[in-house]
Amino acid sequence: MELFTSKHLSFKLIVLLILVGAIKAAAQETSRYPLIPYPSKLITGTGSFIISTKTNIKTDSRFESEAEQLSELLGNGLGKKLSINKSEKNSRIKLVYDASITAAEGYKLSVTPQQVTISAKYPAGMFHAVETIRQLLPVSIEEGIAHKQLSLPAVTIADEPAYDWRGMHLDVSRHFFSVSYLKKFIDRLALYKMNKLHLHLTDDQGWRIEIKKYPLLTEQGAWRTFNNQDSACMKRAADNPDFTIDKEHIIQRDGKTLYGGFYTQEEMKGVVAYAAARHIDIIPEIDMPGHMMAAINSYPFLTCNGENKFGELFSKPICPCNETTFEFAENVFTEIMDIFPSKYIHIGGDEVDRSDWGKSDACKALMQREGIKDLPALQSYFINRMEKFFNSKGRKMIGWDEVIEGGVTKSAIVMYWRTWVPDAPVKAVKNGNTVIMAPGEPLYFDNQPDQYTIYKVYHFNPVPKALNNQEAKAIIGAQAEIWTEMIPSEKRADYMYMPRMTALAENLWTNKPDRYESYTKRLVTQFARMDAMKINYRLPDLPGLLNNYVFTDEGKLSIDKPLPSLNIRYTTDGSVPDVQSSELPSPLTIKTSQQIKVAPFTAAGTRGDIYTLNYKQQQMLGPIKIAPPQPGLMCSYYKAYFKETALMRNAKIDSTFISDKIAVPASVKVPSFGISYKGYIDVPADGIYSFYLNCDDGGVLSIGNDVTVNNDGNHSAQERSGQIALKMGAHPFMLDFIEGGGGFTLKLRYSVNGSEPKEVPAGWLKH
Numbered sequence: 001m002e003l004f005t006s007k008h009l010s011f012k013l014i015v016l017l018i019l020v021g022a023i024k025a026a027a028q029e030t031s032r033y034p035l036i037p038y039p040s041k042l043i044t045g046t047g048s049f050i051i052s053t054k055t056n057i058k059t060d061s062r063f064e065s066e067a068e069q070l071s072e073l074l075g076n077g078l079g080k081k082l083s084i085n086k087s088e089k090n091s092r093i094k095l096v097y098d099a100s101i102t103a104a105e106g107y108k109l110s111v112t113p114q115q116v117t118i119s120a121k122y123p124a125g126m127f128h129a130v131e132t133i134r135q136l137l138p139v140s141i142e143e144g145i146a147h148k149q150l151s152l153p154a155v156t157i158a159d160e161p162a163y164d165w166r167g168m169h170l171d172v173s174r175h176f177f178s179v180s181y182l183k184k185f186i187d188r189l190a191l192y193k194m195n196k197l198h199l200h201l202t203d204d205q206g207w208r209i210e211i212k213k214y215p216l217l218t219e220q221g222a223w224r225t226f227n228n229q230d231s232a233c234m235k236r237a238a239d240n241p242d243f244t245i246d247k248e249h250i251i252q253r254d255g256k257t258l259y260g261g262f263y264t265q266e267e268m269k270g271v272v273a274y275a276a277a278r279h280i281d282i283i284p285e286i287d288m289p290g291h292m293m294a295a296i297n298s299y300p301f302l303t304c305n306g307e308n309k310f311g312e313l314f315s316k317p318i319c320p321c322n323e324t325t326f327e328f329a330e331n332v333f334t335e336i337m338d339i340f341p342s343k344y345i346h347i348g349g350d351e352v353d354r355s356d357w358g359k360s361d362a363c364k365a366l367m368q369r370e371g372i373k374d375l376p377a378l379q380s381y382f383i384n385r386m387e388k389f390f391n392s393k394g395r396k397m398i399g400w401d402e403v404i405e406g407g408v409t410k411s412a413i414v415m416y417w418r419t420w421v422p423d424a425p426v427k428a429v430k431n432g433n434t435v436i437m438a439p440g441e442p443l444y445f446d447n448q449p450d451q452y453t454i455y456k457v458y459h460f461n462p463v464p465k466a467l468n469n470q471e472a473k474a475i476i477g478a479q480a481e482i483w484t485e486m487i488p489s490e491k492r493a494d495y496m497y498m499p500r501m502t503a504l505a506e507n508l509w510t511n512k513p514d515r516y517e518s519y520t521k522r523l524v525t526q527f528a529r530m531d532a533m534k535i536n537y538r539l540p541d542l543p544g545l546l547n548n549y550v551f552t553d554e555g556k557l558s559i560d561k562p563l564p565s566l567n568i569r570y571t572t573d574g575s576v577p578d579v580q581s582s583e584l585p586s587p588l589t590i591k592t593s594q595q596i597k598v599a600p601f602t603a604a605g606t607r608g609d610i611y612t613l614n615y616k617q618q619q620m621l622g623p624i625k626i627a628p629p630q631p632g633l634m635c636s637y638y639k640a641y642f643k644e645t646a647l648m649r650n651a652k653i654d655s656t657f658i659s660d661k662i663a664v665p666a667s668v669k670v671p672s673f674g675i676s677y678k679g680y681i682d683v684p685a686d687g688i689y690s691f692y693l694n695c696d697d698g699g700v701l702s703i704g705n706d707v708t709v710n711n712d713g714n715h716s717a718q719e720r721s722g723q724i725a726l727k728m729g730a731h732p733f734m735l736d737f738i739e740g741g742g743g744f745t746l747k748l749r750y751s752v753n754g755s756e757p758k759e760v761p762a763g764w765l766k767h
């Protein structure tokens with residue numbers, strides 16, 4: 001009875017009102033303030049501030065260029081820039097200096113129906129505030145559509161980033177990207193408050209920056225005949241035009257077709273200035289001592305023995321044992337420092353085939369003279385000497401995490417990429433180094449994105465678990481990489497990094513993983529902005545699709561649209577769906593075994609990923625008798641490198657063990673291996689079972705005597721899935737898994753008759 005006293009009722013009412021308020025605030029967060037990254041503090045307001053061409057801006061003299069940027073931004077939406085005043089009169093948008101905002105990139109924004117006040121201590125913070133305002137304005141401003149007036153929702157924001165280093169990398173060597181694309185890229189970084197652009201300017205496949213002292217680096221080194229990566233792209237272009245090599249980088253010279261290009265120093269200085277105006281620092285990387293084939297081609301004196309070819313894994317490096325190499329490197333970096341004012345210069349230092357150094361007389365003599373004990377230490381000799389040179393010019397050196405192998409000074413900054421060496425960043429921090437986290441998983445944005453990618457990027461924790469709070473301060477942020485071996489066009493580049501860069505941006509700025517749901521809703525509004533900006537972003541995944549389906553009588557295919565505005569089209573004749581293809585009915589009934597290709601399309605005709613769905617009619621598979629079943633699967637372990645799982649069949653088994661789960665034992669430490677899990681799967685009921693095999697590298701699952709999921713070959717983590725109709729009882733089960741090197745993933749989940757996927761219960765696995 002107590003429950004119904006008026007005291008409790010009013011308490012319930014208050015709780016209800018708070019709840020309604022919270023729901024309303026959450027809805028506003030995603031609709032009225034669809035900001036990415038979401039500010040660290042935002043208080044919603046009521047009403048709006050109306051901007052017309054008559055609205056004036058007043059600025060503190062420290063923020064004149066940001067005031068100009070704001071005026072231009074608003075001008076895009078009003079057809080005319082706003083005037084900027086020094087006086088108070090009529091100025092209802094004010095850019096003010098606020099010494100109490102201590103964060104270098106922090107700002108405050110107050111919008112009321114009467115007034116907009118933007119405060120910062122430094123121009124970088126003021127610039128981020130302008131980009132916040134941009135995201136609060138209608139997306140049509142991106143297309144320069146003139147409105148009579150613009151409306152800015154009332155709000156109070158106090159904002160600053162969680163991490164100082166919020167970076168993107170772009171490899172312009174493997175495939176080249178024009179100055180105009182770099183500027184577009186910078187605009188997008190700025191929109192999402194990223195502040196570092198790392199340009200990988202040189203590699204085996206091309207030298208992309210003019211160096212006046214060594215003109216052949218670009219005269220010859222910037223051009224190549226098509227290589228195997230170009231051919232692979234051309235092949236893929238048959239199904240996906242985004243793989244077509246951008247024509248503007250193909251030339252004819254001396255009767256030959258050449259691919260390439262480079263930036264003149266003047267052009268690059270223009271890009272640097274463009275980025276600086278957007279408070280983005282460009283960090284140049286001249287990768288050495290490895291990855292130098294393009295330079296060695298023109299300047300063979302750089303090697304120990306004149307050879308310029310690939311070793312077992314990597315190209316032959318330049319020689320750290322000749323003074324002429326240091327002279328070259330210092331001359332190159334002197335010109336680089338002249339172009340790039342960044343405090344940071346990246347020397348690469350990754351993937352060095354040091355074997356020739358060991359055979360060189362010059363190296364033997366140097367090692368003896370300097371007391372250098374081994375080849376990693378010889379690499380450190382090179383890196384540390386170059387660091388001294390950088391430091392003498394007032395710059396800090398960054399190197400990929402291999403630089404710690406032979407010992408590195410505390411002052412070097414370590415960029416961690418090798419996911420399969422998880423203790424590298426921990427060692428670097430304990431050595432006293434500052435670390436930037438850029439691990440391949442999940443931050444190599446050249447890896448094919450899938451339905452899990454954005455979640456993984458959003459939830460990636462830049463701080464390794466093994467570090468305490470004090471040590472964590474050495475992690476200054478994170479960065480994603482775009483290696484472009486298989487990215488030959490601007491459209492493909494857009495697709496690979498958008499929208500996942502927005503997840504990284506919010507991770508590094510806001511760093512509140514529990515905002516994920518809200519982020520996914522805000523992202524939908526951002527898609528509209530990306531459309532207006534003509535970004536070829538990857539459309540959201542079609543949910544719940546498998547690669548291989550089975551049906552006993554008839555199958556039904558219906559797909560929930562991830563965005564209501566998308567059209568899903570399909571073909572059944574093997575052709576790639578296009579805007580002319582039929583729209584998928586809901587559901588499509590399938591009566592015979594066949595292959596269906598589906599793809600989502602935007603109203604503008606942009607196509608998302610193409611899904612190939614194989615439907616097979618199958619009778620329920622009857623169980624087999626096993627006597628008496630033992631728990632767990634029988635596993636064979638192979639300590640060898642395999643390109644495909646089938647190659648395990650002829651290999652020597654190193655050991656065997658029993659396992660009641662599909663997992664790699666913790667005792668496996670070698671980089672390359674294979675495991676075959678064999679036995680029976682004992683299912684508790686008749687049904688259509690779906691299996692999801694996520695692996696890096698390859699895996700093949702067979703149930704009954706057929707392949708149910710084929711995810712074979714050497715590749716980064718990817719999920720493939722398939723179905724089988726099983727009667728209750730035991731069925732032959734075999735899962736072959738191979739890891740080629742570079743870190744593995746192995747996960748098998750199941751669902752039955754459309755249930756949520758989960759791990760296969762231990763009790764089902766027998767031998």
Ligand code: ACM
Nearest residue numbers: 350351400417483
């Ligand atoms: C790298 O991916 N070699 C840094």
